[in-house]
Amino acid sequence: MANKKVVIVGGVAAGPKVAARVRRVLPNAEITIIERSKIISYAGCGMPLFIAGRVNKLDELVSTSYGAIRNEDFFLQEKGVIVLTGTEAVSINRDKKQVITKNLDTGAESELDYDKLVLATGSTPITPPIEGLNLKKVFRLYHPDDAVAIKEFIEKENVDAPVIIGSGLIGMESAEAFMGKMLFPTVVELRDQILPGILDPEMSATLKTKLEDMGMEFKLSHNVLKLEGDEEGNVIGVVTDQGTIDADMVIVAVGVRPNVELARQAGLDIGETGAIAVNEFMQTSDPDIYAAGDCVENVNIITGRKVYVPLASTANKQGRVVADNIAGKKVSFKGILGTSVLEVNGINIGRTGLSEQQARDLGYKVETAINASHDRTHYHPKHGQVILKIISDAETGRILGAQGIGQGDVIKRIDVLAAAITFKATLEDFFNIDLGYAPPFSTPIDIAAHASNILRNKLEGLADSISAKELQEKLERGDDFVLLDVRTLQGYKSRHIEDKRVQLVPLHELRNRLDEIPKDKEIVTICAMGTRSYEALRTLKGAGFNNVKYLEAGFEGWPYDYD
């Protein structure tokens, strides 16, 4: 039997992973990667670090962990894989099992035979339908060339008013890069929150407040109409439906779309999300053609529905699965949870599973809890704050999703919750996981288990709560109620809500001062993080107060103004 010919279109993430794994499982396969660009196998996610100067050389983003540069020669020598850069896959002849390629330097076309073809064609930044995108000083952050251009520009010019259009993952990672350079970007977002699709509104609002405190600015619900330039063709403003925002450079980051033209032209099925449709073995509608990475759609393992969530982690996993299937193993890619994590100026942000709205839309009876706490023992010098939200199905107690933000270790909890959600854990199951405890790492009951317990308390009727948004609405509406602040006088003085409905009774005095609190009024308890206000709620309930709620996550989760 002749050696199997494997042709891979795309040399960034999924493609090289397929090639490397096929080589290890099929030593004699003839493997060829076709890549339009001149750079292959680069860590696109590292570009913000490069711009911020935390990665010194672009080479580090195309190096192995042992320092070898992943170029054509590396793939040939170490992997026995031929890489054709500067080469475009023009079309596929499925009958002849050939890819027609074009050398972008010479224009010469040729045919490449395949037994198995892999489409790892990736994605392309979406170009919004506005004028001015061709002005100078307007960038996108997609390819390493973009990163080099942005970095050179920032370091050469005296940038003062950078504007980012879009507050999704790439927009916020661009913000991270600017902050690393001590530049304070303005982020313009069409939706009414930052990181839509990643964070629920109240988590997003709290994050926004934290980033504003660090100097960033956000223009939410702003529809960008065009970019304005000066006589020299330099961008000077972002024109929105609510006025013009001054800009001396702009990054456009309004999302990506899958590159499906080659697949579509070849008659392969395109899914409902607009990405290439694949089965669990990562085969397209032609069983000899696989697809993986940013060009394919995925299945959300909770809902069973198709989603388009392009991520490098998924691309790499799929690459391995494709290779194993090419080698004749039957290996499935099970799907995704939509786990997304990022860091912006020292704040860790993550989510996994369903958002609250997604869960409601699917018909779940949803209950959620938000917990503000420390990621490790509060006496450990490295402790940091974490605000964690857990979304559950109230009927079964099953955990459906989780989100976290904070300077503490959010991501460990997101990963543990992702594992638990994968295995359909309930809140009680979650509490029973024997997580590691020592002061440098966690609290005796880990904050994630603690958040899960708060949610159990709510489901058991022990912890009637109110969200920051609901409280703010009550305050603005002029409702008659008592906002019982149970912190110490010192805590109260440091920050508090200035309102005549606020009454201060520190928790340690509460049991002796119950007669000062009106029994006939609605009471909302409030403290720094939710611990004391929950305790106060239980004390008041125990003393016969019936209409009591506590503010979840306390001032830590309060995104509004206070005195």
Place this chain on the structure above:
Amino acid sequence: MANKKVVIVGGVAAGPKVAARVRRVLPNAEITIIERSKIISYAGCGMPLFIAGRVNKLDELVSTSYGAIRNEDFFLQEKGVIVLTGTEAVSINRDKKQVITKNLDTGAESELDYDKLVLATGSTPITPPIEGLNLKKVFRLYHPDDAVAIKEFIEKENVDAPVIIGSGLIGMESAEAFMGKMLFPTVVELRDQILPGILDPEMSATLKTKLEDMGMEFKLSHNVLKLEGDEEGNVIGVVTDQGTIDADMVIVAVGVRPNVELARQAGLDIGETGAIAVNEFMQTSDPDIYAAGDCVENVNIITGRKVYVPLASTANKQGRVVADNIAGKKVSFKGILGTSVLEVNGINIGRTGLSEQQARDLGYKVETAINASHDRTHYHPKHGQVILKIISDAETGRILGAQGIGQGDVIKRIDVLAAAITFKATLEDFFNIDLGYAPPFSTPIDIAAHASNILRNKLEGLADSISAKELQEKLERGDDFVLLDVRTLQGYKSRHIEDKRVQLVPLHELRNRLDEIPKDKEIVTICAMGTRSYEALRTLKGAGFNNVKYLEAGFEGWPYDYD
């Protein structure tokens, strides 16, 4: 109905947790905690940090996260809980449902009625049967008073030769405290490895090498016979079966035993491990008497067997379960995985589930893999090394246990693996978990999933490997084989094994230099972390070399000398 009387014996971890939770679920219960000592609800695990000066005041170990000191007044005012410190529970009269208490200051005895009694009597350091324990400058690290004494001693005296007897959790945490003070302890251990019961031998050996590089000394397989003193009664040496070790202070940390005297005297069942036997609801053999924390035995959820693993995390969880059951809910404590984590001088150490030997003893057909890698993208400035071992059942692919060491983020992976093991995940299940990826947090395929994949490769016959110990034995035995180092010349020069059987062929030259490698000999490939040596193995196998193995975890996991 009269208010429920809840009496809790023990005021450190489980006891106060029971009290706090009972108060929240039973507002009118009469709750009393009895505690021998004068300090209650302290974070014993924080004592090494206090000694090292990373926690400034002992008060921080008895404070809430919002700064309140957890003393008698705190429990009374905030929780409505009576705490009797300096009070001993002398005996239990189960017929009358009374605890007989003794005020340790006055000697006065009294009776305390209970409806539900909770034993949270904790544990006591084991006193080894040797002479000299009463010498001056001999300490244990168990109670905050011990921590204060050690800290004062270290800061006052010119300590030069501290010796720790025992290399279990408390011994190694004591070492962490010394290292924080720039003191380099000698640790004496009866067994032939450090952290027995926590780490498998090869992981332990690698850790030992790292700690030795930092200045610590270990005396393994040393049986301590007695402590030697001078005329003034100060300890000056630890006498072992292999000679005397100079010492100017000694910490004795040879484990703890559960405090079961009160339970035994009351006729309650003591389990096979020597700790108090409880059912899943944390009830002792008397259904009105619960027990929790360091005084009870637990069920290992993988084996179903009873184990004694006293940890603060377990104590706190059990406290909550006890309280809920006292309140009439039926809540189970499911058991433990034996997850243990600690930090020693910047090295993170963790384990969960079964050890390799435990798994073999249970009759599993065991396969393991060790992976040395970076905890996040190697180009991220904060990246650190992690060596991770996964233990699986070769027949089902189920993950049975995991261990990790390194300066990178070991603990996140241990927690995620603990979650996966709890839900009986296989290696393939584990690979499919959608863990968060971004450069500051992980690699596109997380190191834990990578370790899991290595193990899958081994099970599939793709990755014949050899352990460091096996390779060392081969070298010493004088076996005829080729040790093929596939790093660059530069890597080879930095450190390598000096032996005439070593042949250097960098991976990128291997495909062109195959004829230099003898086909009839056994070949072991080696590199820095195992990545290139595995690649070389696949290359050689593909070229018809049949007898090839690679060294798992490479030089990173090599605990022996090299040139």
